[in-house]
Amino acid sequence: MSSASRIIGVSLGHRTLAEADHWIQSLQPAPVLACTHLVSVPYPHVAISLLTTSSFRTEPSLAAAADAASSGQTGRAVRFPGVERLTGELTVSEILQRSSISRVEVLGSGPADPSTVVETGDFVRPQFRGGELVLVATPAAGGRLVPFERREPTPCCADH
Structure with a gap:
């Protein structure tokens, strides 16, 4: 049992x-x-x-x-369900289809376009908010997105 x-x-x-x-x-x-x-x-x-x-x-x-x-x-x-399928470069739509993430938001800008490519870096840590998973992303070069939280973040003031 x-x-x-x-x-x-x-x-x-x-x-x-x-x-x-x-x-x-x-x-x-x-x-x-x-x-x-x-x-x-x-x-x-x-x-x-x-x-x-x-x-x-x-x-x-x-x-x-x-x-x-x-x-x-x-x-x-x-x-979370589907985390192992979130590797490489995926569109927002693919992320939503492959995992239990409910939506992808661009930090400070709202929902991400479903066709936008997200460079996952093989490290995806969505926020759990009120019963759903929300991946927060930030703009990257070439009109792409990257998850807000990175495996190895750039230290604050790294270029100063």
Whole structure:
């Protein structure tokens, strides 16, 4: 008898998004949905919400952070249906067809045109907002888009 998937919160004290991402990617079986959440209790760190049948232990001192993650209406999706199919260059329409992302928005400009090419960099981290996944992108050379969050972001003031 298998138990049903449910949203659970986990807080292991990850200090960075990369640490939390690595932990999520190591899970077997992979969760259906996994989001990271920046929390401040009892100290600033990254908590995780998972849609899974598995259970994970959270230290009592981090229980409030785990609860905040499991009840959060926003997050940063690391695992979601179709994520493995979002590699290379894809049109906005292909992203929507291949994954559970509901829409692609251009930062500060609204919905992206369905025919616009997105250079995924093989790293797509949509925002989970009110029950749907939204990929925020920024303009790139040649009328293309890139996801707002990059695997290796350019440090602030890198060219100064």
